[in-house]
Amino acid sequence: MLAAVLRAYSVIKAKLLNRPLALCDISDVDGIVCAALFRMRYPRGEVVLAAPSDVRGGRLLRSVEWTFVADLPCPGRALIRADHHASNPPCASREFYDPSAPAAAVLALRALGLEGVRRAERLVALAVETDTARIASPEALALNDAVKGSGYRGKLRLVELLAARPLEEVLSDPKVSEAIERFKRVREATERLAAELPPLELFVAVFKEDLGLSYRHLCILMERRGSKLTAVVVPRGAFTTRVYLGSASRDLDVSKVAVRLGGGGHPYAAGATLRSLTRGRAVERILLELKRFLGLESLDVVLIDRRGFEVRRWPAVGS
Ligand SMILES: [Mn+2]
Known part of the structure:
Protein backbone atom coordinates (compact mmCIF):
# COMPACT_ATOMS: atom_id res chain seq x y z
CA MET A 1 0.00 0.00 0.00
CA ARG A 182 18.15 -8.49 7.93
CA PHE A 183 18.13 -10.49 4.72
CA LYS A 184 21.08 -12.60 5.83
CA ARG A 185 18.91 -13.92 8.67
CA VAL A 186 16.11 -14.73 6.19
CA ARG A 187 18.57 -16.42 3.86
CA GLU A 188 19.98 -18.54 6.69
CA ALA A 189 16.49 -19.60 7.87
CA THR A 190 15.72 -20.60 4.28
CA GLU A 191 18.94 -22.60 4.12
CA ARG A 192 18.06 -24.46 7.34
CA LEU A 193 14.65 -25.44 5.95
CA ALA A 194 16.09 -26.46 2.56
CA ALA A 195 18.53 -28.82 4.27
CA GLU A 196 15.61 -30.70 5.87
CA LEU A 197 13.34 -30.98 2.84
CA PRO A 198 13.42 -34.03 0.51
CA PRO A 199 15.35 -33.15 -2.69
CA LEU A 200 12.68 -34.62 -4.99
CA GLU A 201 13.53 -34.61 -8.70
CA LEU A 202 10.35 -32.59 -9.24
CA PHE A 203 10.21 -30.42 -6.13
CA VAL A 204 6.70 -29.01 -5.69
CA ALA A 205 6.09 -27.27 -2.36
CA VAL A 206 2.93 -25.63 -1.05
CA PHE A 207 3.32 -23.33 1.96
CA LYS A 208 0.15 -23.19 4.08
CA GLU A 209 1.33 -19.86 5.49
CA ASP A 210 3.95 -17.29 4.51
CA LEU A 211 6.95 -18.08 6.72
CA GLY A 212 8.82 -14.94 5.64
CA LEU A 213 11.50 -16.92 3.83
CA SER A 214 13.25 -16.20 0.53
CA TYR A 215 11.29 -18.52 -1.72
CA ARG A 216 13.38 -17.79 -4.82
CA HIS A 217 16.43 -18.75 -2.80
CA LEU A 218 14.65 -21.96 -1.75
CA CYS A 219 14.20 -22.88 -5.44
CA ILE A 220 17.90 -22.31 -6.08
CA LEU A 221 18.91 -24.34 -3.00
CA MET A 222 16.72 -27.32 -3.96
CA GLU A 223 18.14 -27.22 -7.50
CA ARG A 224 21.63 -27.31 -6.00
CA ARG A 225 20.56 -30.39 -4.03
CA GLY A 226 19.51 -32.13 -7.26
CA SER A 227 15.94 -31.09 -8.09
CA LYS A 228 15.36 -30.71 -11.84
CA LEU A 229 12.28 -28.58 -11.44
CA THR A 230 11.15 -26.45 -8.49
CA ALA A 231 7.74 -24.93 -7.84
CA VAL A 232 7.12 -23.10 -4.57
CA VAL A 233 3.60 -21.86 -3.81
CA VAL A 234 3.13 -19.21 -1.11
CA PRO A 235 0.04 -17.34 0.17
CA ARG A 236 0.27 -13.54 -0.14
CA GLY A 237 -2.54 -11.58 1.47
CA ALA A 238 -6.15 -12.76 1.56
CA PHE A 239 -6.84 -13.40 -2.12
CA THR A 240 -3.36 -13.64 -3.58
CA THR A 241 -1.08 -16.60 -4.17
CA ARG A 242 2.43 -16.46 -5.55
CA VAL A 243 4.26 -19.26 -7.32
CA TYR A 244 8.03 -19.32 -7.85
CA LEU A 245 9.23 -21.65 -10.60
CA GLY A 246 12.76 -22.85 -11.26
CA SER A 247 14.40 -25.26 -13.65
CA ALA A 248 17.83 -26.86 -13.66
CA SER A 249 17.17 -28.68 -16.92
CA ARG A 250 17.36 -27.32 -20.47
CA ASP A 251 14.34 -29.47 -21.40
CA LEU A 252 12.06 -27.82 -18.84
CA ASP A 253 11.20 -24.21 -19.71
CA VAL A 254 9.23 -23.12 -16.65
CA SER A 255 8.36 -19.71 -18.13
CA LYS A 256 5.76 -21.65 -20.17
CA VAL A 257 3.97 -22.64 -16.96
CA ALA A 258 4.28 -19.08 -15.61
CA VAL A 259 2.75 -17.56 -18.76
CA ARG A 260 -0.20 -19.98 -18.58
CA LEU A 261 -0.79 -18.77 -15.01
CA GLY A 262 -0.72 -15.11 -16.07
CA GLY A 263 2.92 -14.48 -15.10
CA GLY A 264 6.25 -14.66 -16.91
CA GLY A 265 10.01 -14.95 -16.56
CA HIS A 266 12.94 -16.92 -17.91
CA PRO A 267 13.22 -20.61 -18.93
CA TYR A 268 15.14 -21.32 -15.69
CA ALA A 269 13.39 -18.88 -13.27
CA ALA A 270 9.85 -17.64 -13.59
CA GLY A 271 6.79 -16.86 -11.51
CA ALA A 272 3.18 -15.79 -11.37
CA THR A 273 0.84 -14.03 -8.97
CA LEU A 274 -2.71 -15.41 -8.90
CA ARG A 275 -5.81 -13.80 -7.50
CA SER A 276 -8.73 -16.01 -6.47
CA LEU A 277 -11.56 -16.09 -3.99
CA THR A 278 -10.25 -19.17 -2.25
CA ARG A 279 -6.66 -20.20 -1.76
CA GLY A 280 -7.49 -23.80 -2.66
CA ARG A 281 -8.61 -22.79 -6.13
CA ALA A 282 -5.34 -20.97 -6.90
CA VAL A 283 -3.25 -23.87 -5.59
CA GLU A 284 -5.29 -26.33 -7.64
CA ARG A 285 -4.80 -24.28 -10.82
CA ILE A 286 -1.04 -24.16 -10.28
CA LEU A 287 -0.78 -27.91 -9.62
CA LEU A 288 -2.96 -28.67 -12.64
CA GLU A 289 -0.76 -26.57 -14.96
CA LEU A 290 2.37 -28.23 -13.57
CA LYS A 291 0.90 -31.71 -14.03
CA ARG A 292 -0.02 -30.86 -17.65
CA PHE A 293 3.37 -29.30 -18.37
CA LEU A 294 5.16 -32.40 -17.06
CA GLY A 295 2.71 -34.83 -18.69
CA LEU A 296 2.11 -36.67 -15.42
CA GLU A 297 -0.95 -38.31 -13.86
CA SER A 298 -0.12 -37.01 -10.39
CA LEU A 299 2.46 -35.02 -8.44
CA ASP A 300 4.19 -35.46 -5.09
CA VAL A 301 3.57 -32.24 -3.19
CA VAL A 302 5.49 -31.12 -0.08
CA LEU A 303 3.04 -29.34 2.27
CA ILE A 304 4.83 -26.95 4.62
CA ASP A 305 3.80 -24.91 7.68
CA ARG A 306 5.69 -23.64 10.71
CA ARG A 307 5.48 -27.01 12.48
CA GLY A 308 7.04 -29.01 9.70
CA PHE A 309 6.27 -30.69 6.39
CA GLU A 310 4.63 -33.76 4.86
CA VAL A 311 4.66 -35.19 1.33
CA ARG A 312 1.25 -35.91 -0.25
CA ARG A 313 0.24 -37.31 -3.60
CA TRP A 314 -1.94 -34.91 -5.69
CA PRO A 315 -4.62 -35.57 -6.75
CA ALA A 316 -5.09 -37.92 -3.79
CA VAL A 317 -5.34 -41.61 -4.73
CA GLY A 318 -8.98 -42.70 -4.99
CA SER A 319 -10.37 -39.16 -5.30
MN1 LIG B 1 16.63 -9.57 -14.90
Missing part, protein backbone atom coordinates in the same frame (compact mmCIF):
# COMPACT_ATOMS: atom_id res chain seq x y z
CA LEU A 2 2.73 2.47 1.01
CA ALA A 3 4.66 1.54 -2.13
CA ALA A 4 1.60 2.41 -4.26
CA VAL A 5 1.46 5.88 -2.69
CA LEU A 6 5.21 6.45 -3.18
CA ARG A 7 4.91 5.34 -6.81
CA ALA A 8 2.07 7.79 -7.47
CA TYR A 9 4.06 10.56 -5.77
CA SER A 10 7.10 9.95 -8.00
CA VAL A 11 5.00 9.86 -11.17
CA ILE A 12 3.22 13.13 -10.32
CA LYS A 13 6.45 14.85 -9.27
CA ALA A 14 8.20 13.86 -12.51
CA LYS A 15 5.29 15.06 -14.63
CA LEU A 16 4.96 18.41 -12.78
CA LEU A 17 8.68 19.13 -12.90
CA ASN A 18 9.04 17.69 -16.40
CA ARG A 19 11.73 15.21 -15.34
CA PRO A 20 12.71 11.94 -17.03
CA LEU A 21 10.83 9.01 -15.47
CA ALA A 22 11.98 5.40 -15.15
CA LEU A 23 10.17 2.19 -14.25
CA CYS A 24 12.42 -0.65 -13.08
CA ASP A 25 11.96 -4.10 -11.54
CA ILE A 26 11.80 -3.93 -7.75
CA SER A 27 12.53 -7.56 -7.04
CA ASP A 28 16.24 -8.02 -7.59
CA VAL A 29 19.73 -6.60 -8.14
CA ASP A 30 19.21 -6.48 -11.91
CA GLY A 31 16.27 -4.06 -11.64
CA ILE A 32 17.97 -1.93 -8.97
CA VAL A 33 21.17 -1.69 -11.02
CA CYS A 34 19.13 -0.64 -14.08
CA ALA A 35 17.55 2.10 -11.97
CA ALA A 36 20.99 3.23 -10.72
CA LEU A 37 22.27 3.38 -14.32
CA PHE A 38 19.27 5.55 -15.21
CA ARG A 39 20.15 7.92 -12.34
CA MET A 40 23.79 8.05 -13.50
CA ARG A 41 22.56 9.10 -16.93
CA TYR A 42 19.78 11.41 -15.65
CA PRO A 43 20.76 12.71 -12.18
CA ARG A 44 17.44 14.61 -11.99
CA GLY A 45 15.38 11.64 -13.13
CA GLU A 46 12.64 10.05 -11.01
CA VAL A 47 12.64 6.30 -10.38
CA VAL A 48 9.59 4.12 -9.83
CA LEU A 49 10.13 0.51 -8.75
CA ALA A 50 7.50 -2.16 -9.40
CA ALA A 51 7.01 -5.91 -9.75
CA PRO A 52 5.82 -7.41 -13.06
CA SER A 53 2.39 -8.05 -11.50
CA ASP A 54 2.11 -4.32 -10.55
CA VAL A 55 2.76 -3.41 -14.18
CA ARG A 56 0.22 -5.86 -15.58
CA GLY A 57 -2.50 -4.74 -13.19
CA GLY A 58 -1.59 -1.10 -12.44
CA ARG A 59 -3.76 1.58 -14.03
CA LEU A 60 -1.46 4.45 -13.02
CA LEU A 61 1.67 2.74 -14.33
CA ARG A 62 -0.05 2.05 -17.64
CA SER A 63 -1.33 5.60 -18.08
CA VAL A 64 1.99 7.53 -18.17
CA GLU A 65 4.75 7.83 -20.72
CA TRP A 66 8.05 6.44 -19.43
CA THR A 67 11.49 7.64 -20.48
CA PHE A 68 13.02 4.31 -19.53
CA VAL A 69 11.65 0.87 -18.59
CA ALA A 70 13.92 -1.96 -17.43
CA ASP A 71 13.52 -5.68 -16.70
CA LEU A 72 9.71 -5.40 -16.78
CA PRO A 73 6.80 -6.06 -19.15
CA CYS A 74 5.58 -3.11 -21.17
CA PRO A 75 3.50 -0.64 -19.17
CA GLY A 76 2.07 0.92 -22.35
CA ARG A 77 4.04 3.92 -23.56
CA ALA A 78 7.84 3.88 -23.26
CA LEU A 79 10.68 5.60 -25.09
CA ILE A 80 13.52 3.23 -24.16
CA ARG A 81 13.20 -0.28 -22.76
CA ALA A 82 15.94 -2.72 -21.69
CA ASP A 83 14.75 -6.27 -21.08
CA HIS A 84 15.72 -9.92 -21.41
CA HIS A 85 12.46 -11.77 -20.67
CA ALA A 86 11.23 -13.86 -23.59
CA SER A 87 7.75 -13.65 -22.02
CA ASN A 88 7.68 -9.82 -22.38
CA PRO A 89 6.93 -8.70 -25.95
CA PRO A 90 8.83 -5.57 -27.13
CA CYS A 91 6.92 -2.25 -27.17
CA ALA A 92 9.12 0.84 -26.74
CA SER A 93 10.20 3.30 -29.43
CA ARG A 94 13.78 2.19 -28.82
CA GLU A 95 14.02 -1.42 -27.67
CA PHE A 96 17.15 -2.96 -26.20
CA TYR A 97 15.63 -6.41 -26.03
CA ASP A 98 17.58 -9.66 -26.03
CA PRO A 99 16.22 -12.79 -24.31
CA SER A 100 19.71 -14.31 -24.43
CA ALA A 101 21.24 -11.46 -22.38
CA PRO A 102 22.28 -12.63 -18.89
CA ALA A 103 20.79 -9.51 -17.27
CA ALA A 104 18.72 -6.51 -18.32
CA ALA A 105 21.49 -4.30 -16.91
CA VAL A 106 23.79 -5.40 -19.78
CA LEU A 107 21.23 -3.94 -22.20
CA ALA A 108 20.54 -0.89 -20.01
CA LEU A 109 24.25 0.00 -20.09
CA ARG A 110 24.02 0.24 -23.87
CA ALA A 111 20.57 1.85 -23.90
CA LEU A 112 21.76 4.67 -21.62
CA GLY A 113 25.13 5.14 -23.36
CA LEU A 114 27.17 4.24 -20.28
CA GLU A 115 29.58 1.78 -21.90
CA GLY A 116 33.13 2.47 -20.77
CA VAL A 117 32.00 4.08 -17.51
CA ARG A 118 33.85 1.96 -14.94
CA ARG A 119 31.44 2.31 -12.02
CA ALA A 120 28.47 1.50 -14.25
CA GLU A 121 30.18 -1.55 -15.75
CA ARG A 122 31.05 -2.86 -12.30
CA LEU A 123 27.39 -2.71 -11.21
CA VAL A 124 26.36 -4.51 -14.42
CA ALA A 125 28.80 -7.33 -13.64
CA LEU A 126 27.12 -7.78 -10.24
CA ALA A 127 23.68 -7.85 -11.90
CA VAL A 128 24.88 -10.63 -14.20
CA GLU A 129 26.20 -12.65 -11.23
CA THR A 130 22.92 -12.42 -9.32
CA ASP A 131 20.53 -12.75 -12.27
CA THR A 132 22.13 -15.99 -13.47
CA ALA A 133 22.08 -17.44 -9.91
CA ARG A 134 25.88 -17.69 -10.00
CA ILE A 135 26.86 -15.42 -7.17
CA ALA A 136 30.61 -15.73 -6.75
CA SER A 137 31.86 -12.40 -5.37
CA PRO A 138 31.18 -11.13 -1.83
CA GLU A 139 30.06 -7.79 -3.34
CA ALA A 140 27.34 -9.50 -5.41
CA LEU A 141 26.10 -11.41 -2.35
CA ALA A 142 26.09 -8.25 -0.21
CA LEU A 143 24.24 -6.22 -2.85
CA ASN A 144 21.73 -9.04 -3.32
CA ASP A 145 21.09 -9.13 0.44
CA ALA A 146 20.86 -5.32 0.58
CA VAL A 147 18.17 -5.30 -2.13
CA LYS A 148 16.18 -8.18 -0.66
CA GLY A 149 16.46 -6.82 2.88
CA SER A 150 15.14 -3.34 1.94
CA GLY A 151 11.58 -2.03 1.68
CA TYR A 152 10.42 0.37 -1.04
CA ARG A 153 12.10 3.45 0.42
CA GLY A 154 15.26 1.55 1.27
CA LYS A 155 15.50 0.37 -2.32
CA LEU A 156 15.08 3.91 -3.67
CA ARG A 157 17.83 5.06 -1.33
CA LEU A 158 20.03 2.20 -2.53
CA VAL A 159 19.46 3.29 -6.16
CA GLU A 160 20.48 6.82 -5.20
CA LEU A 161 23.66 5.67 -3.43
CA LEU A 162 24.68 3.25 -6.19
CA ALA A 163 24.30 6.00 -8.79
CA ALA A 164 26.44 8.48 -6.88
CA ARG A 165 28.99 6.66 -4.73
CA PRO A 166 31.62 3.92 -4.98
CA LEU A 167 30.28 0.43 -4.25
CA GLU A 168 32.42 -0.10 -1.11
CA GLU A 169 30.97 3.05 0.41
CA VAL A 170 27.41 1.99 -0.45
CA LEU A 171 27.80 -1.47 1.08
CA SER A 172 29.25 -0.07 4.32
CA ASP A 173 26.53 2.58 4.74
CA PRO A 174 24.87 1.91 8.14
CA LYS A 175 21.31 1.58 6.79
CA VAL A 176 22.45 -0.61 3.91
CA SER A 177 24.41 -2.81 6.36
CA GLU A 178 21.25 -3.20 8.42
CA ALA A 179 19.30 -4.37 5.35
CA ILE A 180 22.10 -6.82 4.53
CA GLU A 181 21.95 -8.27 8.07
